[in-house]
Amino acid sequence: MEKTLALIGSKWKVLILRELSSGLKRFGELHRGMGGISQKMLTQQLRQMEADGLVRRRAYAEVPPRVEYSLTATGRSLEPVLAAVAQWGQRYLDTQGHPERSGENPA
Amino acid sequence: MEKTLALIGSKWKVLILRELSSGLKRFGELHRGMGGISQKMLTQQLRQMEADGLVRRRAYAEVPPRVEYSLTATGRSLEPVLAAVAQWGQRYLDTQGHPERSGENPA
DNA sequence: CAGAATCCTAGGCGATACTG
DNA sequence: CAGTATCGCCTAGGATTCTG
Numbered sequence: 001m002e003k004t005l006a007l008i009g010s011k012w013k014v015l016i017l018r019e020l021s022s023g024l025k026r027f028g029e030l031h032r033g034m035g036g037i038s039q040k041m042l043t044q045q046l047r048q049m050e051a052d053g054l055v056r057r058r059a060y061a062e063v064p065p066r067v068e069y070s071l072t073a074t075g076r077s078l079e080p081v082l083a084a085v086a087q088w089g090q091r092y093l094d095t096q097g098h099p100e101r102s103g104e105n106p107a
Numbered sequence: 108m109e110k111t112l113a114l115i116g117s118k119w120k121v122l123i124l125r126e127l128s129s130g131l132k133r134f135g136e137l138h139r140g141m142g143g144i145s146q147k148m149l150t151q152q153l154r155q156m157e158a159d160g161l162v163r164r165r166a167y168a169e170v171p172p173r174v175e176y177s178l179t180a181t182g183r184s185l186e187p188v189l190a191a192v193a194q195w196g197q198r199y200l201d202t203q204g205h206p207e208r209s210g211e212n213p214a
Numbered sequence: 215c216a217g218a219a220t221c222c223t224a225g226g227c228g229a230t231a232c233t234g
Numbered sequence: 235c236a237g238t239a240t241c242g243c244c245t246a247g248g249a250t251t252c253t254g
Binding site: 026027028031039040043059062063064065066067 | 215216217218219
Binding site: 001002003011053078082085089091 | 116188196
């Protein structure tokens with residue numbers, strides 16, 4: 001539980017997961033794909049996720065460097081969980097948008 | 108999704124949720140129940156969760172102050188989600204065996 | 215292009231003291 | 235007992251620069 005949170009508890013990790021769930025991507029692609037993250041952060045998060053076995057990194061020793069990232073099986077196995085979280089969030093926002101008078105605030 | 112993480116993304120919130128899932132508790136009880144949290148943090152987290160509609164706070168204007176916390180329906184609705192997360196984590200630890208990630212918490 | 219190294223700042227969070 | 239207010243450390247994380 002706390003372990004899981006440590007693995008994906010940051011917003012960046014979740015965003016990376018989402019980006020990569022649509023398939024393999026290069027570093028710059030990833031970087032551009034999710035505005036607002038510094039490349040330092042991106043690199044750092046990716047490294048951790050790689051160490052945690054969620055992401056696979058494939059580097060090609062070419063002159064213009066090319067590094068591709070993709071989800072491992074473990075990483076993909078998170079999708080249902082994230083979906084559950086997302087669904088709950090959706091419902092939460094929904095509920096909060098339609099407040100029902102059920103006598104919520106007693107005395 | 109990000110919204111949900113904002114609501115429960117911290118380890119403390121999750122622990123509070125767990126504590127309260129076993130029923131209503133007083134402040135000090137909560138405080139003792141989950142070692143390692145400062146009362147400032149506890150208060151702060153509780154206030155946020157209250158504002159987010161996850162927790163209900165009931166204060167009694169008595170001479171020895173008594174404040175009781177419990178989960179709202181919304182808070183309880185998180186349980187399945189948290190269970191899913193916990194289950195995934197359990198499986199992860201199982202699969203990975205003993206995942207010792209370096210740089211996590213150097214003693 | 216991908217990333218490592220450096221610098222620097224806001225603020226998260228713990229510890230402590232005070233109050234009703 | 236259940237907070238609030240204050241101080242101060244520490245590190246997360248952004249911006250910038252350099253390299254292969």
